[in-house]
Amino acid sequence: MRAALTGTRGVGLDIGGTKTHGVVLGEDGAILAQVRESTRPGADGVVATAERVFEALARESGGSLGCRVGVGVPGLVDSERGMLRHAVNLGVNGDDLPLRDLLAERLGVPVVVENDVNAAALAACALVEADDVVYLSVGTGLAAGLVVDGRLRRGEHGAAGEIGHLPVDPAGDPCGCGQVGCLETIASGRALARAWPTPDGPPAAALFAAAAAGDPAAIAVRDRFCWGVASAVRALGLTIDPERIVLGGGVAEVGEPLREQVVRQLRTLGEGSPFLASLGLADRLSMVPLHYPVAAVGAALVAAR
Known part of the structure; x- marks a missing residue:
């Protein structure tokens, strides 16, 4: 159902x-x-x-x-x-x-x-009308809610979906979890604010606006951030293989420009891997409506x- x-x-x-x-x-x-x-x-x-x-x-x-x-x-x-x-x-x-x-x-x-x-994640299921859904929250931190066959997957210790604490860079920044180079140190609101500090307004909006205006430094920060989000999507796709992946969280208030850049990064990741490209992760990706x-x-x- x-x-x-x-x-x-x-x-x-x-x-x-x-x-x-x-x-x-x-x-x-x-x-x-x-x-x-x-x-x-x-x-x-x-x-x-x-x-x-x-x-x-x-x-x-x-x-x-x-x-x-x-x-x-x-x-x-x-x-x-x-x-x-x-x-x-x-x-x-x-x-x-x-x-x-x-x-x-x-x-x-x-x-x-x-x-x-x-x-x-339950609301995301209702929005996209599917029962196998990953909801990826890109907020202060980075975490996922997993719904498999219409049921929440919480895990033995309630830690299912803690994708933000997956290490991806051994030479990266220390993470609050005690590990080094976790995805959350790259693809989270906290990480973005460190990489692109702004005195007024949300850092994500300022970063994407500066990148859209052609600022090379902003483009570099935006691309690394979106690579991190795409890497989280890839890991979730390979482990859960959900029908739909839905982006939400405070950073997602950037809207369609975020989805477009994550899709671009996903397609780049798939260029050297026919297997990864065949999964069509970019085509499964959508976003929570703005301000919902x-x-x-x-x-x-x-x-x-």
């Missing part, structure tokens, strides 16, 4: 290190209400922020929200127990945090907790499932 937004109704919260984005989905999958609030760090701050967004969604929807709430968060998530750990960007470190139970008590409704990239809250919508789908 192919995934679809039609016929679902739910509430989803995407809790990130800087903002929390909440949505209410209608029966046809349309977004009926959405709210953004700054996220307060720490366990207490995360719970309080979620409550604030939930109450604002209820006001925007014109009534109480009694349905189950799906919550997407960064870090290692045990969805069965509703536990969160190592969510450094949220100020949650160390021991398991019983986030599901804390939120359920505060919101007064059942709650389901999922890794944010995994949640976004894919992680929040995915969290609502988590609740609906």
